[in-house]
Amino acid sequence: MVDADQTFVIVGGGLAGAKAAETLRAEGFTGRVILICDERDHPYERPPLSKGYLLGKEERDSVFVHEPTWYAHHDVELHLGQTVDAIDRTAKTVRFGEDGTVVRYDKLLLATGAEPRRLDIPGTDLAGVHHLRRLAHAERLKGVLAALGRDNGHLVIAGAGWIGLEVAAAAREYGAEVTVVEPSPTPLHGVLGPELGQLFAELHTEHGVRFRFGTRLTEIVGQDGMVLAARTDDGEEQPAHDVLAAIGAAPRTALAEAAGLELADRAHGGGVVVDERLRTSDPDIHAAGDVAAFPHALFGTRLRVEHWANALNGGPAAARAMLGKEVVYDRVPYFFSDQYDLGMEYSGWAPPGSYDEVVIRGDAGKREFIAFWVKDHRVLAGMNVNVWDVTDPIQALIRGQAQVSTEALADPHVPLDSLVP
Incomplete structure (x- = not known):
């Protein structure tokens, strides 16, 4: 059991930070949990911002990770509208807010997310x-x-x-x-x-x-x-x-860089370098969500993933690692999108140049199909379009790394489960 006098600080009030705080309490951590967010709104999820909420189909309150009262009820010290401007790794402190409040940490989680890339052209200061x-x-x-x-x-x-x-x-x-x-x-x-x-x-x-x-x-x-x-x-x-x-978006790494933490190169998407336990180059500092660049053994590279599922799962994984639990963060990247009457889910990682072919199962013309990105007869990624309840077998195919027949992949009469090793 973690000592009650320990203090865990989370910098970043998005989904990853909020779920990390939730996990610390769910796992029995009885020390101080301090969550510092530079936005004035309570932690919220971002997908509705370009989907249901933007369309007026979802209410504003539906975007929040927890009810506003949740934080006080779970003894999470929430500081809204406060910016962390310095980390002192030697003293193990963070400084935040206009008054320069300093708090000491035993473990620190960076969940600072990403920010929109700016157009570098004349006219970007216009109101529209x-x-x-x-x-x-x-x-x-x-x-x-x-x-x-x-x-x-x-x-x-x-x-x-x-x-x-x-x-x-x-x-x-x-x-x-x-x-x-x-x-x-x-x-x-x-x-x-x-x-x-x-x-x-x-x-x-x-x-x-x-x-x-x-x-x-x-x-x-x-x-x-x-x-x-x-x-x-x-x-x-x-x-x-x-x-x-x-x-696009750029990882918010200024705080980590100023603290001397190792950063990933641009070829790996930038971000803060972490290991499979989401630890940075400082073992008492973890990173999760959009800002973290983690090694993925399945794809043989370091990934920085900017999607909802990575924040949803990465925050809790980092929290468990901060508590000293054995953690290997190797989730298959996953995201979804809704556009008009098209709904889709994508699992895996297959940028152009990494695959041999794309195999289609179903009717692409009717936009009801599954696409598989394949290399050497192994599935690297899959996208289901207006076809549902297939994410688990798609991810199992990716994880299995077994060679599969492209004819069987393309045949909707062959159950996907039967192709999983």
């Missing part, structure tokens, strides 16, 4: 330029999309990744005109490759979204502080009343 990462962003964007829909306004989105596409779908449901500017040849090119990226291009085109592939924004043009248009590097000008920058 948006990002989507925080609840406040979603609240603002929700009103913007509704207004654009009422007024037949135009939204230009820089980036055809998950956030860009989900916002494009929401904007079209509100009735706004949408143009997506993307330097790659298809949406989601870095995740799904060209084979499946084209499917999402067709989906959005059918719903009235205009794509400008192979281009990027060079300037946002405005007047009187408001957006008028967006210019691209091919010399064209897209009409715009608002612009969303959806060009």
